[in-house]
Amino acid sequence: MILEIHAMFSFFKKKSPPAEVPSAPAAASPAVSPAASPTVSSPVTGKATAPASPPTASTPSAAEATPAAPAARQGWLDRLKAGLRKTGSSITTVFTGTRIDDELYEELETALLVADTGVKATEHLLQDLKRRVKDSKATDPSQVKTLLADAITDLLTPLQKPLTIGDHHPTVIMVAGVNGAGKTTSIGKLTKHLADEGLSVLLAAADTFRAAAKEQLAVWATRNTVEIISQQGGDPAAVSFDAVSAGRARGRDVVLVDTAGRLPTQLHLMEELKKIKRVVQKADGTAPHEVLLVIDGNTGQNALAQVKAFDDTLGLTGLIVTKLDGTAKGGVLCAIAREKPIPVYFIGVGEKLEDLETFNAREFAQALLS
Numbered sequence: 001m002i003l004e005i006h007a008m009f010s011f012f013k014k015k016s017p018p019a020e021v022p023s024a025p026a027a028a029s030p031a032v033s034p035a036a037s038p039t040v041s042s043p044v045t046g047k048a049t050a051p052a053s054p055p056t057a058s059t060p061s062a063a064e065a066t067p068a069a070p071a072a073r074q075g076w077l078d079r080l081k082a083g084l085r086k087t088g089s090s091i092t093t094v095f096t097g098t099r100i101d102d103e104l105y106e107e108l109e110t111a112l113l114v115a116d117t118g119v120k121a122t123e124h125l126l127q128d129l130k131r132r133v134k135d136s137k138a139t140d141p142s143q144v145k146t147l148l149a150d151a152i153t154d155l156l157t158p159l160q161k162p163l164t165i166g167d168h169h170p171t172v173i174m175v176a177g178v179n180g181a182g183k184t185t186s187i188g189k190l191t192k193h194l195a196d197e198g199l200s201v202l203l204a205a206a207d208t209f210r211a212a213a214k215e216q217l218a219v220w221a222t223r224n225t226v227e228i229i230s231q232q233g234g235d236p237a238a239v240s241f242d243a244v245s246a247g248r249a250r251g252r253d254v255v256l257v258d259t260a261g262r263l264p265t266q267l268h269l270m271e272e273l274k275k276i277k278r279v280v281q282k283a284d285g286t287a288p289h290e291v292l293l294v295i296d297g298n299t300g301q302n303a304l305a306q307v308k309a310f311d312d313t314l315g316l317t318g319l320i321v322t323k324l325d326g327t328a329k330g331g332v333l334c335a336i337a338r339e340k341p342i343p344v345y346f347i348g349v350g351e352k353l354e355d356l357e358t359f360n361a362r363e364f365a366q367a368l369l370s
Contacts, residue, residue, distance in 0.1 A: 076357050080367040083325030083349030087115050088368045090328065091148075095141040100133065104141060108148075115328060116300035118335030125151050125334065149365045155334055156361035161343035163290065163318060165199065165254060170247040172280060172287035174240075174257045175320075176273060176310055177294035182322035182348065183207075184216050186294050187258050188224070189356040190320075190346070195224045199253040204243030205230035206276060207260045217258050227252075236260055236272065237279040244283035257288070270313050277314060292345065294320045300329035307340050318345040320356075325349040330368065 091111045094104060105126060112122040125148070132138075132147040165171050177183035184207065194201050205217045205228055221228035227250075229243040240257050247255035259276055260269060280287050293310045295303040303321075310316055319342055324330050333344065344359040 072354075076354065077363060077367065079325075079349050079355060080347075080357075080363065081370045084330050084364075084368045084370075086326075086328040087324075087330035088370065090114055092145065092369055095145040097141055100138065100141060100144055104144070105130070112331060112334075115331030116335065117331035118301060118304065118338065121155065121331075121334040121338035124338055125155065128154070145369055149369045152334065152365040152368065153362045155337050156364060158341045159319075159333065159337050159344040160359055160361045161318070161345070162358070163345045165194070168284075168286055168289050170202070170244075170252045170255045171289050172244055172247070172255045172257065172284060173290040173292060174259060174277065174280065174288040174314075175292045175294060176259045176314065178296075178306060181294045181296040182320075183294040184258055185351070186320050186322060186346070186348065186356060187217065187256055188219075189348075189353050191221075191224045191226060191256060192353055193356075194254055195226055200251070201226045201254045201256060202243060202247045202250070202252040203228040204240050204255060204257040206236035206239045206243075207258045237276045240276050241279045241283045244280055244287060248284065270309075273310075273313055290317045291315060292318045292320055293342075294322060297321050297324040297330055297332065297347075298327040300327070300332050301335065303332050304335050304339060307336060307342060311340065311342065316342050318343045320344075320346045320348070321359075322348040322356075325355075333364065 091108070094107045094111055097104060108129075109122055109126060112125060113119070117125070128151045129144065129148055132151060133144055136143070136147065138144055138147060175183060175187055187203070191201050191203065201224070203217055203221050203226060207217070218228055218230070227246075229239060229246055231239050231242075236259065240259075243257060244255055246252075257276070257280065259273060277288060277291070291314045293307060293314075293316050295306055297303065299306070307316070307319065319336070321333065321344055324347055336342065336344070346356050347359050347364070348356045
């Protein structure tokens with residue numbers, strides 16, 4: 001079973017295995033009737049189900065029968081717009097004038113830099129925007145705002161990638177991040193979504209460096225009714241090894257390894273992260289299958305520095321960007337896209353479970369400039 005963390009109505013999209021080819025010759029195959037149609041995947045839950053009869057006057061279509069999922073996504077978009085208001089307000093005020101001139105571009109450059117978009121991404125966006133304005137023959141600043149949304153979307157699109165679960169059994173996900181970034185909370189939220197999709201999850205409490213980290217993860221394990229591997233004062237690499245081994249022995253779908261929070265300047269602790277990764281590889285020769293970094297959107301350009309440092313140490317495969325609702329520095333995603341384009345699997349705009357969602361470049365750009 002392969003699942004993708006998908007940026008539509010559900011966190012996951014199940015991929016049904018290909019149907020077996022019948023051994024009988026094609027000429028001998030009877031015509032396919034509705035009852036013999038293959039199973040299909042629900043666009044909402046992603047679960048494989050037998051197809052219903054073609055819609056009739058008394059049979060509602062799939063879209064009519066499942067209005068909750070689009071409504072849920074719209075609710076997320078509303079929260080995203082509200083969360084990005086601090087970042088976007090200084091940018092959108094640039095377009096309240098009546099002229100497209102050098103002053104507008106200068107003000108926009110300042111606004112983008114203040115939003116921690118970074119020098120390289122800001123220069124790229126301004127050049128791209130001027131080209132779009134020229135090509136479209138735009139004459140009104142409101143048109144320039146729309147074109148900027150398109151430019152930001154194109155810049156961020158390489159970061160938009162689904163997280164695949166199911167290519168490996170178990171799928172081992174190692175999660176790192178500095179203290180205060182929301183690492184353990186993000187693991188708890190992700191665990192909840194995985195468990196809700198029927199996946200069996202095993203947690204590894206390898207954050208033995210931070211006081212009460214194990215207890216915090218244990219609360220999430222209890223809340224989500226999943227197992228947790230921990231040791232009192234144990235070595236984090238040993239905990240990780242035990243968890244991956246247990247996940248394989250118990251047939252778990254996912255093993256989430258919560259590593260110690262640390263600053264990239266703490267070289268001895270960064271070396272410990274390398275050790276954890278090496279030991280996980282000994283437990284499962286193909287693991288870890290994902291190495292995620294949780295970064296705090298409040299930290300702006302410092303978040304970019306963290307991405308570079310942790311990628312050099314671990315070889316990151318994806319990011320989780322949290323706390324975008326509490327910052328005016330949400331433009332850092334543009335800086336990451338330009339300087340270190342590692343996929344952003346999830347973004348968060350609050351503490352609630354539903355405030356962690358899959359990243360979509362177009363949604364983000366439109367919410368930023370709404």
